[in-house]
Amino acid sequence: MSQTIAPRVRTLLLLLLAVTGALLAGAAPVSAHAALTGSDPQQGAVVDEAPAQVSLTFSEQVAMSDDSVRVLDPKGKRVDTGKTSGQGGNSYTVKLHSGLPDGTFTVTYQVVSADSHPVSGAFTFSIGAPSKTSVAVSGQEVGGGVVGGLYGFARYLSYAGFILLVGGSAFVLACWQRGTGVQAVQRLVVSGWLALTGATLAMLMLRGSYTGSGKVGDIFDLDLLSQVLQTKTGAALVSRLLLLAAAALFIAVLFGAYEKREDEEEKNDLTFGLAIGGFVVAAGLAATWAMAEHASTGLQTGVAMPVDVLHLLAVAVWLGGLSTLLVALYRAPSLEKSAVQRFSRVAFGSVAVLVVTGIYQSWRQLGSWSALTDTWYGQLLLIKVGLVVVLVGIAWVSRRWTARLAQAPARTPAKTSAKTSAKAPVKASVGASTPKTSKESKTPKGSKGSKGPKGTGGRTDQKEPASTGGGDGGSAGGGKRATQLARQRAAVTTTREKRLRNADPLRSGLRRSVLAEAGVAVVLLAVTTVLTSTEPGRTEEEAKAATATTSEQPGEALSLDIPFDTGSEDGKGIARVELDPARVGGNDMHVYVERPNGKAFDIPEVKVAFTLKAKDIGPLPVVPDRIATGHWTASGVQIPMAGTWQIAVTVRTSDIDQVTVDKNAQIG
Template identity: 30%
Template sequence: MAGMTVAPRRWAARLAAAAGLLVTVVALLIAPATPASAHAVLESTSPAASSIVPSGPSEVVLTFSESVRKVPDKVRIIAPDGSRADRGEPSFDGKVVRIPVDPGGARGTYLVSFRVISADSHPVSGAFTYSVGAPSTPPVDSGSDSRANPVVSNAVKVARFLGYAGLVLLVGPALVLAALWPRRLSRRGPTRLAWTGLGLVALATLADLWLQVPYTAGGGLFDVTGEGFGTVFGSAFGAAHLVRLGLLAASVFLLRPLLARPAGRADAIILAVLGAAALLTWPLAGHPAASPAPAVSVVVDAVHLGSMAVWLGGLLMLAVFLLRQADERELGAILPIWSRWAALAVSALLLAGTVQALIEVATPQALFNTTYGRLLLAKIGLFALVIAVAAYSRQLVRSRVAEQRPAPVRRAVWVELAVTVVVLGLSATLVQTTPARTAVAEPSGGVEAGQFSTTLSNSLFTMQIELSPAERGNNSVHLYAYSKDNLPLPVKEWKATAALPSAGIEAIEVPLLPLTDSHAYGDVSLPAAGDWQLKITARTTDIDQATVTATVPIR
């Protein structure tokens, strides 16, 4: 009678899991298609940043490196008097954003601020100015703040960490209970750990969905709207997280009997398929789905995440339960098997991590000169330490010391756990950091490594401006003039001034020395930090001259 009762339960669990998997497939089919790309960066604008145009444009065009999506009311143009100059909604066509503008607006400086969503679900924000007729004091956009809320940004990282931690707590007990757990030992402790892990993954997934609304819009922790949720749920990020929740719900029906007793082969296979599908939702909602090789990156990242969960989850089970409760005979059977599993997981981690690094970093320069690259180096260093400790543990297992004296192995396992928790924290930060391949490709119109560099154009010439070290005190200025054909353009007369209107500092003349016909050099002392207005006038003939203005951030 008992056998007849268990069989229908198993079939019901399998049917429920299959239904959950079907819902997941349908969700994937109706999820919006997203082109492969990375953190988008602003490549060019029309009018050009800091340029002066003779008459007002009918539209402002932003061109990004990759396709971007809209954040409601976060693309704005502010007129010199502080009013809104944009007219109607901006249009998004792949990587090009067009903002309609009233061409009959006032003369002076206009501020363009934007916040959009790149294909990897991260917000991209910024601002620039252009002037109509002549520059004026730049306006301030008091109605929109494109900066990320620090509480939300940190909460996103915490949610990512909790999701990883929950995955470890879920996978470790499930795997050990299914294959390595001695029958005589109680399964209560590992079962509670597994359910805690599943709860953490579900909680982190819901938190991700909630936080994505203010994270993309730039608001506070509770600045959420129905429109914001609609935008998130309609994105690839939202679809991946909803799919994960569906897979978690489906797996509950098969996880319950597995945790209570050894599972049948069919149940274990179905649960493994659900778990593998759930693992794919992490890379599908982040950088890998937007890499230059998305199919490879998604699979590699899922392998990386799964190997981490197996290794760290197994270590946790060893440290907390098996090394304390199993006897010598049981450890003699368990530890060699676990050692082989750990070696396989570590090998997969190394291989997947190498492929990830090659795709996301791309160049040695990006590895050492970007935040992403330096975080990755720190992660590699800690991982090497863990590998050394793991090698020591496996040596103890091979020498059979652990069967008689498990204390040395237990200490080594706790060291592995402690270091890998830090690695998990770095991983949670890495997924929120601009990939190195994108960071090194960002335009140079800003302060980087102690130098400001930008290129401005008008109807007469193109001007390349370099100022270093872009800090308070003495600074060197190099100016290069080019024709529309990108050839050196002779300049008869150079003039340059620097002003800081926000601090009441009027224009300071910059003495310039022509080094060649198209290259001038000067020194200027900038006494305060802030956004300085550097104005350069170049006269190319007796009657032809033009002026460009650059906003230079001084630290």
């Protein structure tokens, strides 16, 4: 049975990793966590005189460098001084040169939000009257590409490593102290430490390029690395590495000195010390996320950061303990029922902490019921809640198996063991017959030749076994055979123990339910990683409200149906482009691709471009994200000025079949 289980486990893990990769791939580029809520001049505005400066207001504080904000004239030449300064609150300004000509100017910005995520965008304003411009104004995206994908994967590995490190150690100390001597458990915890350490180093190297140019070559730029070390995120990552050094010492004691302790009182004292020290290190590691991400900005940060630490610790104890239990059920020679029962209680307490802290975090990040369904953050949160409910349901099944396991009488395979052990020497004796005979012939009782120093019979009796392998070689051969026999006996014993474990229906049932829990946990961790890289619903709605308040050119939603035909056998359909609110400034865009019969058309790629031919602006490319079959969306699509815009849609239905169709529409 164990031979059939292993392929199933490998297949399930491969499927889970594929789902995880798909979720992480869909997370890049990340959504902005700070939004531009106002500017002076306002986006799309026409002013009579050239301003002395341009000011930007964000929904939260951001980190800026001297080149974070650029102002370009109609020819694409910089007209700002390159010096940005804060004006209090969330407002920042950049000075402009004097004597600016009339025309349309472009403002681009690339900053880092307070919760460590890169933010970029652009808008235009005009002096005197709008003019042609050579600057392409598209909704800039940072945090994507190869570097963004690598950074996202490193974030996932860091969470996974933290869970295995903390949860595995907690399981051993609180539930199964005998597990310190199990190699599979040791490897699991050490793997968690290695994953977290490697991911932290990778994030530190990738950070500069991730928030800046996005170029792979900038990953090893030491100047960028020195700049990262001066930021809040850089300080958090360095602190994490220092804490991981302490964690390495903790692991060495846990699986070294602790496992060798035999005195019960000394072991209890060491358990207490490891529990206190481990909690301090684990809380410190969790705090490196809380101090640099969502919890560190927004409402009630003094409460949110400790709550976030508790949330992360509860996740680690539950899911990390679950992973350790799974390893123990499959790899450990035996696992006490009491250990499973203790973990069941610990897991229940962890889930209770998760529910309380999760409700608070959800309220803090969403702010309204509408954000739960109208924002991507809210939709991801619903998916996460659904996965948690499924996980708790499977955990309930595991608790039932645990209760049945505890009530079941202990298995006593004494007869089988006795039989097998009685047979084992018989089999072993076959391989040991030669050395035994040689030993008997070497010291025959009552033989005179054995005592005679020069007797021919004595010499013959002693040399006869040496003819098989020769003197010392014979004893060495016997030693080898004895070692081989010992290994064979150990292998037989291990196989017998595995068969007995696999034959236990209660243990098998618990093993299957725990494996299902671990599978859902892998996907849940991927969704959580994406969630931490998504703009909170409260921030998104506040930004939309502020933009709507400051906009001087309200508009109505625009909807265009554009038929297409790629010329292939299955290449006909309709592309519906919806732009809301179809005004100057930021817009939300949805593209629905349907077949002629109205059903969703599953195609690999859609691109949209906006061109204002009257002002020679564009094409401004927009690459929407696929969120469902035949449904693509993009937020923050910038329309720099009002006019009749040509909206071109490129539809690719296969590797070689694609077509570009367009339609004109009045925007703003």
